[in-house]
Amino acid sequence: MAEETVVHAITLAPMERLGIVGLPNAGKSALFNALTGGNALVASHPFSTTETNVGIARVADSRLDALAEMSKSKKVVHATVELVDIAGLVAGASSGEGLGNRFLAGIREVDAVILVLRAFESDEIIGGHDPLDDLHTLELELVLADVSSVEGLLYRRRKAAKGDKDAAAEVPVLEAALDVLNGGMPVYRSSLSAEQRAALRPSFLLTNKPVLAVVNLSDDQITQSLNGGADAIVKPVAAELGDAAEVLAVSVQLESEAAQLDPGERAELLEGLGLGEGALSRVVRAAYLLLGRRTFLTTGDKESRAWTFRAGAKAPECAGVIHSDLQRGFIRAEVIRWDELLGLGSWAAAKDAGRLRVEGKDYEVADGDVLEIRFNV
Numbered sequence: 001m002a003e004e005t006v007v008h009a010i011t012l013a014p015m016e017r018l019g020i021v022g023l024p025n026a027g028k029s030a031l032f033n034a035l036t037g038g039n040a041l042v043a044s045h046p047f048s049t050t051e052t053n054v055g056i057a058r059v060a061d062s063r064l065d066a067l068a069e070m071s072k073s074k075k076v077v078h079a080t081v082e083l084v085d086i087a088g089l090v091a092g093a094s095s096g097e098g099l100g101n102r103f104l105a106g107i108r109e110v111d112a113v114i115l116v117l118r119a120f121e122s123d124e125i126i127g128g129h130d131p132l133d134d135l136h137t138l139e140l141e142l143v144l145a146d147v148s149s150v151e152g153l154l155y156r157r158r159k160a161a162k163g164d165k166d167a168a169a170e171v172p173v174l175e176a177a178l179d180v181l182n183g184g185m186p187v188y189r190s191s192l193s194a195e196q197r198a199a200l201r202p203s204f205l206l207t208n209k210p211v212l213a214v215v216n217l218s219d220d221q222i223t224q225s226l227n228g229g230a231d232a233i234v235k236p237v238a239a240e241l242g243d244a245a246e247v248l249a250v251s252v253q254l255e256s257e258a259a260q261l262d263p264g265e266r267a268e269l270l271e272g273l274g275l276g277e278g279a280l281s282r283v284v285r286a287a288y289l290l291l292g293r294r295t296f297l298t299t300g301d302k303e304s305r306a307w308t309f310r311a312g313a314k315a316p317e318c319a320g321v322i323h324s325d326l327q328r329g330f331i332r333a334e335v336i337r338w339d340e341l342l343g344l345g346s347w348a349a350a351k352d353a354g355r356l357r358v359e360g361k362d363y364e365v366a367d368g369d370v371l372e373i374r375f376n377v
Helices: 028-036 062-071 100-108 131-160 165-182 194-203 219-225 231-244 252-259 263-272 280-290 315-322 324-328 338-344 347-352
Strands: 017-022 053-058 075-077 080-085 112-118 211-216 245-250 293-298 303-310 330-337 357-359 369-375
Touching: 017 028, 017 100, 017 131, 028 053, 028 080, 028 112, 028 252, 028 280, 062 075, 062 293, 062 303, 062 338, 080 280, 100 131, 112 131, 112 280, 131 165, 131 194, 131 211, 131 231, 165 194, 211 231, 211 280, 219 252, 231 245, 245 280, 252 263, 280 293, 303 315, 315 324, 315 330, 315 369, 324 330, 324 369, 330 338, 338 347, 338 369
Parallel strands: 017 080, 017 112, 075 303, 112 211, 211 245, 293 369
Antiparallel strands: 053 080, 293 303, 330 357, 330 369
């Protein structure tokens, strides 16, 4: 077969799952609904969420929108992530209190965690309003559950170690994890090395997942935050987590209400409050990056699309995200940065100007690259 260019064929790949976790009435189901357009029950009493709700959130990308406008694309396809609204947690969940067992099982099945920490006060909604207290309660329950898991794993690996080299190799890292957990520290913000944490992944520990913290503020608090007024609320959480997790301040109620408006009204409302594009897109983008996901782009008159790839992936692997045939028969990729292409005005103009780079199998694709794949099968 002669050399071909295929840009828009698609193959289905596993989607990353982000679990939204919080104490009862922290606002996690409202955040889930705002991000996904879902209809998970939101109520002022505990355990309004008793089953996991699953939805898809679009990753907003102004680069893609600009390229689609440039190409006059008939169709625009954004990257997406899967969100899971997990049943609420209470103190004692690690020993089965409340919906603890269901909650913990839900977290084991996700790739990363969004912790929703309540900061808003309300006489009508049960629960505290200290986000640091929420954080400590959530982490304690996850740590206690992980202690139980690691103790069981260690017992089995030590028994198997005499005749199984692989089992013997797992023992030291499990012992190191148990020391950390027994000290009350979750694995994700411990001193364990990246290699040790990678070795622990098959154990599916609850605290060995990437974390994003969302501090849920009231409308008044989010307005104050524009002038630094909410720093006293958010900074203690950021200081506690350090470099282990990003912390975002969000008024979930305000964002939920804005999400129900048409795009023009929503933009007008958020702009009028000084919130720009709002917090929802920041939450999804931060969670997307948390998973180590990046985006390359394709554009044309038929379609402009954002494709998700693993950070550090090379060109053939990224070609395989579009279709397995492109990876199997990969020859080369023609590449240009999205902003450079936008400045030139079209793919044809970029080609005429000699601005398209020709990259081979060893090229490491960068976030924001626009690709056209050449292949032969």
